[in-house]
Amino acid sequence: MKTDSVLEKILTSGQLAVTSEVGPPRGTDPEAVKKKGELLRGVVDVVNVTDNQTAMVRMSSMAACAHLKQLGLHPMLQMVTRDRNRLAMQADILGAYSHGIDNMLCLSGDHPKFGDHPMAANVHDLDSVQFLRMVKDMRDEGKFQGGDEITDPPKMFIGAAANPFADPFELRVARLAKKSAAGADFVQTQCIYNIPKFKEWMKGVCARGLHKEIYVLAGITPMKSVGMARYMKNKVPGMDVPADIIKRMAGVEKKKAAAEGITMAVEMIQELKEVEGVAGFHIMAIEWERKVPEIVERAGLLPRPSV
C-alpha cells in the first residue's frame, strides 16, 4: 500500500471501485456540498470534488473536500495546472493532506476561454504529466519538485484523467502509458458513450500491460435528454457520442428521456464490467447526484465493500 486511501484498498483487493463527483458551489455556503455528499454516502467509495470546473470560479476543491471529510466521506481533491504554479500546487497538496485528504486527481483543466474569466492568465507552469510526477515524487521520494526534502510527505493516492476518444486516437494508449510512467495510480476516463471505441482502447491498454500498472475507472455520465446528448456530441471538446445514442434518446418521449438515460448508463456499466482492465466506474452525474444511487444499485454495484 502506497497510501491509506480507501480507494487504493478497494482496487488492490480486486473489487470494482465506484467513484462519483460533486461540484462545489459558486458561493460560500458549504451546505450544498454536504447535501450532495450525503446523497452519495454508502453508494460510492470516493467523491471527487472538482477544481474550478469548466474554468468557472467555485469554492476551492480543498475546502469542499474538507467539508466532506468532516462528514466522514472520502473525498478526492481535483487540481488543475491552469490556475496555480508549482509552488501553489505543492502548498495546497500539503494543506489537503493535512486535512486527511489522501486521494487526488491531477488535471490540466479546461481552457479559461470557456469559463467566466477568459481574460485570466493561463498558468500551466506544469502540464498534467509533470504534475503527476511532482505528486509522486512528493510521496515516494519525499521531495519537493525543486528538490528539497519534505518532512512528512503527503501520501496521496494519485489519479489522472484519460480521454480514450480524443484525437489522435492512436496516441491515447501511449498517453496513458506516459501518465502511468509519471506516477498515476489510477485513471478516470472521459464519459464513455462509444463503447466499441472504448473497448478498442482498453484492448490497447491491456496489450501493453498497462492495466496491470494503473487502475482504469470507466467514466459514466447518464444522459438527461436528447438535447444534452446533442450538446455533448457537438459542444464538449473530446467527447464522442455516436449517432445511435442520440437516436435512442430521441426515440423516447420527452418525459421518459431521463429514465432512458439512466437505463442506458446502467446497461453500459453492465457491459463494461466484462471488459478486461476495467477496475471500476466513475459516475459523473452532473448536477444530478440524486440519481447516482439508482444507477449504482441497478448496475449491481451495491453494497459497497467496506475495507
Next chain:
Amino acid sequence: MSFLKRLTAKEFVVLAEMHTPKGVDISRLVNDGRRLKGRVDAVLVPDMDNGIMRLSALAGGVLLQQQGLEAIIAVYCRDKNRMALQGDLLAAHVLGVQNLIVVPSADMAQSDHRDAKPVFDLDEAGLLNAIATLQEGKDLGSADLDGRPFFNTGCALASLADGAPFDEALEAVKAQLAAGATFVITPPVFDVQACAGPLKKLGELGVPIIAAVFLIKSVAVARYLARNDAGAHVSDALIQRIKKAADRESEAVKIAAEIVQALGSVTQGVLLQTHGWEHRLPAILDMAGL
C-alpha cells in the same frame, strides 16, 4: 513507400497524369513534376493518347523519375509490333521504370497522323502476356533473357457507362487481369453515386481499383462530357454549378477535390487528370485534404 507497396498494403494511392511535350522542350514537364514531388504516389505518363505524336512515355517517365517521382508509363499496341514492344519494356526496366499500364489504343480519327499505319501485332491481352513472359525470363520467341525484368502492371477500364459498354469493358478487364494485370484504372468519375454500380462490380474483382478524376475546366467541357460520354454522368446541376460560380476555375478544382473525397471510401486510389493544368494539382490535393 513505393506505389506498389502502398497498393499491396491497401493504402489509398494518389496518382497524377502528366503528358509529355510535343517537342523537346521539357521544361514544363519537369517543373510541373517537381511541384508534385512528395504530393502524389506516382505520376502516370500517357503515351501518344488521342493519336497525337509526342515525346514517348518511356522518356517522359524516366525524366520524371529523375525528378524524384515514381512513374507509371502507358503501353499499348497500335504503334509497335512485338519486337519494339518487348525491346522498350526491357529498356523501361533497365531505366528504372517498373510501373506499366496497358491501355487501349485511341482511335486515329482525331490523330495528327491520320495516315499512319496501325500495327496491332498484339492485342492488350497479348501485350500483358508478353510482359508476363518477359518477367519469366523469356521473350515471345521463347529465347532466354539475360536477366529478368520486373513490372507492376495495371490495365485500363474502357467505359463506366451502364449496360453493355460497361459489361464489355468489365469482361476485357477480367481477361487482362487473368493475363497478369494487378490493378485497374477507370475512366473519369464525375458522380460517385451514379457510378456506384459499376464501381461495386469492379470492387468485387478483388484488385485495387483506381478511379480517374478529371478536372473540368469550363462549362463547355462539362457540356461536352454530358453530351458525348454516357459513362461520365455529368449532370445538368453540375454544369449549372460551374456556370454560376464566380470563379469557374476554382469551382472546377473544388469539384475535383470533392470527387476525390467521395472516392476515398469507394476505390483504392485516384488518378488526377488535369490535362495541361498540372499547376492546379496542388490546389486539388489541398482541397481534397490529401
Next chain:
Amino acid sequence: MTHPQSNQSEGKVLVVGGGMGGMRTALDLAESGRDVVLVDKAVSIGGLMTQLDRTFPTNNCDLCTLSPNLSQAGRAHRIDLRTMTRVEATKGEQGAFEVTLTTTPRHIDIDRCTACGDCLRDHPECVSFTPGLDHRAPTCMRYPQAIPQAYSINMEQCADVDALVKSCPVGAIVIDDKITTVTETFGSIVLAPGAEVYDPSPIAALGYSEQPDVLTSLEYERLLSASGPTGGKLLRPSNGQAPKKVAWLQCVGSRARQADQGVSYCSSACCMFAIKEAIVTKERFGTDIETTIFNMDIRTSGKGYEAYYQRSKDTDEVRFVRCRTQNLQAGETGALQLRYLPEESDTFVTEGFDMVVLSTGFFIPEDIRTLADQLKVDLNAHGFALTDSFHPVSTSRAGVYVAGLFEGPKDIPETMVQASAAACMAATHVGVTPDASPTEELPPERKIDDEPVRVGVFVCECGENIGGVVDVDNLVSHAQTLGDVTHSENVGYGCSAESMEHIRETIVEQKLNRVVIGGCSPRTHLTRFQDLLRKAGLNRYLVDIANLRDQDAWVHRDAPELATAKGRELIQMGVAAVRQSKPLADQTLPMSQDVLVVGGGVAGMSAALSLAGQGFKVHLAERENELGGEARNLRRTLEGEDVRTQIEHLVAATEGHDKIQVYTGALIVDHGGMPGKFTTGMQVGPQLFYRQITHGATVLATGALANRPSVYMLGEHDAVSTQHDIESLLEDDTDTVKTWSKVVMIQCAGSRTKENPACSRICCQSSIKNALRILDVNPAASIWVLYRDMRTIGMQEDAYQEARRRGVIFVRYDPENPPQVEPVDDKVKVTFHDPILADDLSMHADRVLLSTGFIADDEGTEELARIFRLPRTEDGYLLEDHIKLRPVDLPTLGFYVAGTAHSPKSIKESVAQAQAAASRVQTLLARGEINLGAAVARVEASRCAACLVCVRACPYGVPFINADGNSEIDPALCHGCGICAAECPAKAIQLQQFDDDQILAKLEGLLERITA
C-alpha cells in the same frame, strides 16, 4: 509628260478612291508592310463621310472619329497619296498591272502650302475648294481637317496671276504646273471610288428645285455641321429662321418603280441616316421640334440599329408615318405642304412642314462606270461591281478588288469591313517590303531633368462637342492661373493635323516640358498625343488628357455651368498629374506570328485561308467534330449560288492547307498573355487532350445559332417549319413542295422581340428566296408573307419586287397584334389583320414558314467572352471596338471578330468580315514586336523589406526576391496592373505612369479648392 517606269513598283497596290473605304484599305496595307498608291480625283481625301455631321448610332462627331484616320493616311510613309488624280488605262494582269495615272495640276506645292488661306482671301474666284454637295455654294472650307492640308487653284479663272503668286507668303503657288501622266506597275488594285448621291431635281413633285427649304439629307447634314454654312445652327435657308417641324421623305431616288424616279434597288443607309438626323435635330436644337419620317419600310438591319430605331420612337419621340405617295408644294404662309396617303387609310392627308429633307440614295455615276470599263471590271445592271458570296470583294478581273459603295449600297461599317477585306486580298499579290524610308526622323528626346516645369495646356473645342457645352475660353484662362502653367490656349479641333502641328510648334517654341490636352478620352487619343510629344522632342509620357468630351461635355449637356466648373477641375487634375510625370521608356517583346482562329464555319475558314495564304501559321479551333458551321444547312443564296459545293471546297481547302492546323472538337479552356503573345489552352478530341497554343492574334468566328423560338406552333405542328428547315426540301424533294397550295411565311419570328431585340438581317431575303423557289417548283402555289418591315436591302430589293410581280402577297402585321396560328388536322389556320383591307383574314395553310433568323450563341460566346475577357452586347453578340469605324476589331488589341459572332449577317458579309479580320491581324503582326508601354512596376530596392507581399499578390507571378534580398520585377513580364504597388507595405513599388505621386497630385489638383 510620261515617265517610263522601272520594275520597282511591282510591290505596290493601287487604291482608287480616298473615302473612308479607300483610306482603310490603304492604311491596312501600309500597316501590314505594303506600299500603296492612293489616288483620289478630289482635291482632298475623305469622301462622303467627311460631309456628315454625326454618325449613328453613337451620334459621334464624324470629323473627330475620322480625322485620326485622315491624318494617319496623310502621314503613313508607305502611302503615296495623290489627289486630283484619275486612272486612265490599265494593261497587264494580277501581279503586274500597268496603270496610267493622270494628275490635274493643283498649282500649289503641297509641301510648301501652310493652308493659311491668304490666296483664298485675295483671289476667291480662282482658289477652289470642293464645294460639298450643297448646291447653294458654301463659303467654308470643305472641312477643317482636310488632307492634304492645301488649297488648289484654277489658273484659268485667274485674272492676275502675278498678284495671285504674290499673295502667297511662302511661295507655294506653281504657275506652270501641268497635267502629269505616269504609268506605274501595281501588283493589285483596289477600287473604292464610292458612289454619288442621287440628285432629286428631276422629280418635280418633290419641289427640290423650287423650294429652298427642301434639302437633301446630305445638305441637311452640312447644315447641322459645325463647319457647315450656318456654323452648326439649324436655320431654314428660306428665311434664316429655326424650323419647328421637319419631315424626312425616304426612298427618294431609291426603290423607284419607274426609271425616271431613280434606281430600283434600296440604298440601304438612308433609313438610319434619317433617324439619326431626326434624333440629332431634337438633341441639339430642341426637343420641341417635331420630326416625322415618311417611309415605306424602316430598314434598320445593321448591328445595334434596330435598338436605335426603337429608341428614336420611344425616347426621342420621332414620328414614323408609313405612306405610299407624296408630293410637295409651298403653302401660303411659307410652310411646305406635304400630301400623302397613310398606309392604313384611303384618303390623302395634307400636312404643313417648315423643312423637308429628302433621303436620297446612292448611284454609280458615269465616270465610275468609265473607270470600271478601263479596268475591265464587270458591272451588274445597276453599275455596281459584280462579286459573289464567297468572294465578296473580288471583281470579275483577277487582282482587282472592290470595297464600299461601288460594290453595292451600304453603310459605313460594311464599307470598313470590305475595305479591310480588299486590303487582305490585294496584299496577296504583293510582298511585304522592308520599311526602308522612314520619312519621320524623330528629333532626339530633350533632357528635361534640369528644366523648371513648364506646362502647356491645350483645350479642344471639338466643334460643338466640347465648345457647345463647356466655356473653353474660361478653361483656358483658368489654366493660366495654375502652378507651372506657362502656356494655355484653345486649339479648336486638337486632333486635326493643323492643330497637332501647332501644338508641336508651341511645345518647341515655348520650351514646354509637360502638356495637358483638354479633349476627348485618353482611351482613344492618348497615344496620338504621346506620339505628338515625341515628335516635339519630348518623352511621350509627359502628357495627360483631361477628358472634357466623353466625361464632361457629353454628360452635362443640360448644365453648361457645371460642365465648365467640372472642366476646370479636370484640367487642374491633369496639370497636377503632369507636373509629377517623368520621362519613361517603353518595354518591348517579339510578337508571335501565329494566329488562332476560333470557329470553323464559313467565316473562320475564310479567315484562316486568307491568313494561311499570306504565310501565317493558323490554328483553327472548332468545337464541333467537323468544319462548316451553320452554313452546312444552307443550299443556295438568293443569287442562286450553290452553297453546299462552296462549303465543301472551303472545308477541303482548309483541311488541306499546310499552314492551317485544324482542331475539331476543340474547347477553349484558358487564355493569357498579351497582344502579340497570347497563350490559349484548349481541350481537343474525344479524350479532351490539352493543347496550348502561342499566338500573336486571335480571330473569333464563333458564329450565331439558327433561332428556333417557341412561337407559332414551331415544333408542335408538322406544317410549321423555319425557312432554314426547307432549304433541302426545296432542292431535293420538289414533289412535296408541289403539293402545297397555300404557304404563309411569317417574318420576324423570334427577331425584333423582347427576347431577341436585334433584326436578324437575313430573313427577309431568305423568305423572298424561298418564295421564288417555291414558285419555280410549284407556280400555282399561293404565297403570303406576313411582315413588319420588308428589309430587302441593296439589290435584294430587285428580288422583292420580282416576288411581288410573281404574285407573292405581302401583308404587314403589327407586333402588338401578331398573326395567330392554330392546328387544323394536318394543316394550320393562320389568322392575321390586313391593314389595307382593315380586316382580319384567316386561311388554311399547307405550310407555315417562319423566318426565324439568328440568335446569339450564348452557350458558346458567354464562356469564350469570359475566358478571353471580351465584352458582349446585351443580346449576346461580341461587342466590337467601334461600331462604325472599327467593326472588325474587338476592344482588346489582338482580337478580331468575323461572321455572325458579331451580328446576324449573310455569307457574303461573313466572308468579307473574315477577310477583313485577316487584314487586321496582319496590321498587328507586322509590327513585329510588342510594345509593353511604360506602365511597369519598379522596385526601389532601398525601401524593399523583402516581405514577399508582391510575390504573393502578382497575378502573373513576376516579382521575385533577388540575390540582394530585394524584390525584383522583370519589366518585360510585368503586365502593368499595379496590384503589387498598391499592396506593398513599404511603399517600395511604384507603377510607372500611375505612380502614387501622380495619383495623389490628381486628388490634390481636384480638391485644391477645399483645402486651400
Next chain:
Amino acid sequence: MSEPTPQFEPVIVAFCCHYCAYTAADQAGAQRLSYPANVKIVRVPCSGKVDALHLLRAFEKGADGVYVAGCLEGDCHFNNGNTRAARRVTQVQKLIEEIGIEKERIEMVLMSAGMGDRFAEVATEITEKIRALGPSPIRGGKPAPARAQTKASAKAAK
C-alpha cells in the same frame, strides 16, 4: 424657371479601372447619359492599383465620397484586381468608421465596359447618397496643413 434651391454639392472621387469602368464612363458619354457633375474620375490601369492610402487621402483632402469602380466579378483583366480592391475598400471602410466618417461614404462598384447606363446610374445613386449624408465630417474643421514626408533615405544610416 424656378430658382434653384441651394443644396449641398458633394465632391466625389471615382477611381475607375481603365478596361471596364473608365470605358463605361466614356460609354455613358457616347450615349449622352447624364449623371451628376460631382463625380470626378481618376483613371487607373486596374482597380487593384488603388491603394488604401489613395482612398484615405481622398477623404483627407476633402472628398465627401469615394468609390472604386472595377470590372465585373471574374472579368478583371488582371485576374483578380477587382476582388483585391473590394477587400481594400472594406478595410478602408473600417478605418474611416474609426475616424468617425460614415462608412457609406466609400464603396466598391463593378461594371463592364459596355455598361454606360450602369455607370451613370451608379454615379447618380452615389451622389444622391452622399448628398443625403451631407458634407464629410472632416470638412467641418480647418484646412489640412501640409504634412511633411521626409525624403531622407532610410538606408543612409547603413
Next chain:
Amino acid sequence: MITAERKPLEEIVESVASFDRILLVGCNECVTVCAAGGRKEVGLLASALNMTFLKGGKSVQITEHTLERQCDPEYVEELSQLVGGADAILSMACGAGVQELARRYKDKPVLPALNTMFMGASERAGVWSERCAGCGNCVLGITGGICPIARCSKRIMNGPCGGSTNGKCEISDDVDCAWHLIWERLKALGQTDLYEVNMDAKDWRPAGGAGPRTIVREDLAE
C-alpha cells in the same frame, strides 16, 4: 518575425491628443512585413489621425518618417533632425522599437501605435500565426519541429490533452492541435519513440522567469 497590429484609432488619438506636432515613425523591418508599421501603414495612420483631428476642428502637424529599423541606435539616430520639431513621437514599431526611441530621445514622450503580438510566421498572404514564445530552451528537436509551448493552448509539454477533435484544439476549430501536428510529424519521421519520453517540468528561467534577459556575445560586445 515579430508581429504586431495597430491599436484602435481611438486609443492612439487619445494618447496623442494633447500634442500639436507629432512625429510618426515607422519601421521597415518586421512590422512592415506583417503590414502593421511600414511606410504604407504610417501613411494610413497619418491620414486617419489628421482627419480625426480635423473633424474635431484641431489642426495637428504630423510628420511621417520610416526608419530601416527602430531597434538599432544607429538607425534611430536618423531622427535627431526631426525630433526637435515634434512634441511627441508616435512609434509604429514593436515594443523594442518604441523603447529604443524612448531611450534615445529622453525629453520627448514616445507613444506606441501598435500592439506587439508574437513571434510568428506567415501562413499565407495576410495571415500570420504564433510560432515561438521565446522560452529560451528550445525543444523543437524532440517535438518534430512544432513548438508545444507556443502552439498548444495549454503549453502542454506531454500532450495532447483530452480536448482535441479532428486535429483541432478545443479552444477553436481554427486552431490546430499542436500535439496532433507533433504526432503526425513524428510518425512521418519515424520518431514516435520520442513521444514516449516524458518531458520534465520546464525550467522557466530562460523564458524570463529570472527577469529581463540579455544576450552577451563576448567576442562581439564592446
